[in-house]
Amino acid sequence: MKTKIVWVFIATGSVVWAAHSHHEHTKDSRQVVFEQFPTSRDLLRPDVGPVIDQIIVRHGRKECETVILTSEFHTHLGIYAIVGAKMGIRAREYFGVGLDELTVESFAGSQPPISCLNDGLQASTGATLGHGTISLSSVTAPRPTAKFTYDGTIISLELKEAYWQQVRQDIGGIIDQHGLGGSKEVGHMT
Numbered sequence: 001m002k003t004k005i006v007w008v009f010i011a012t013g014s015v016v017w018a019a020h021s022h023h024e025h026t027k028d029s030r031q032v033v034f035e036q037f038p039t040s041r042d043l044l045r046p047d048v049g050p051v052i053d054q055i056i057v058r059h060g061r062k063e064c065e066t067v068i069l070t071s072e073f074h075t076h077l078g079i080y081a082i083v084g085a086k087m088g089i090r091a092r093e094y095f096g097v098g099l100d101e102l103t104v105e106s107f108a109g110s111q112p113p114i115s116c117l118n119d120g121l122q123a124s125t126g127a128t129l130g131h132g133t134i135s136l137s138s139v140t141a142p143r144p145t146a147k148f149t150y151d152g153t154i155i156s157l158e159l160k161e162a163y164w165q166q167v168r169q170d171i172g173g174i175i176d177q178h179g180l181g182g183s184k185e186v187g188h189m190t
């Protein structure tokens with residue numbers, strides 16, 4: 001069994017790649033219930049519909065669909081959930097694999113808002129609690145970091161510190177604007 005650890009740092013918008021894909025995509029399709037994923041403007045909420053074409057051009061249709069699925073599952077548009085979705089997509093691209101082919105270990109803990117990352121990781125990789133293919137590392141200081149394993153090879157993705165700081169500032173701004181109001185509410189907004 002070969003095991004190597006490759007540290008790849010990701011940010012919302014840029015990626016530093018450490019290697020190439022190992023093989024072609026296999027199970028890339030999400031078509032379980034939908035024949036087509038609903039990304040047309042008239043099917044989307046008023047705050048998303050007008051910018052959906054721009055999002056698809058900038059981030060690609062697959063990432064857009066994954067973030068939509070993540071947001072429906074997560075029940076709101078959350079920063080950490082979206083970062084987790086992007087991480088999972090990058091991991092699949094790195095290994096060149098489809099859904100349900102990776103195992104994931106999250107370092108984001110179980111306390112929102114940072115643990116919201118876990119929902120994005122699940123939606124983007126198909127590694128779910130239900131499948132038993134995602135686990136939480138027991139950490140005292142949660143981080144937006146996850147390890148992805150495929151065929152004995154492990155990579156670790158971590159949000160760049162500068163972007164993590166931006167996320168924390170944005171969440172701090174939400175707290176300033178809306179008050180603390182209990183961590184549950186803040187967690188729900190982030």
Ligand SMILES: [Zn+2]
Nearest residue numbers: 078116187190
């Ligand atoms: Zn959240």
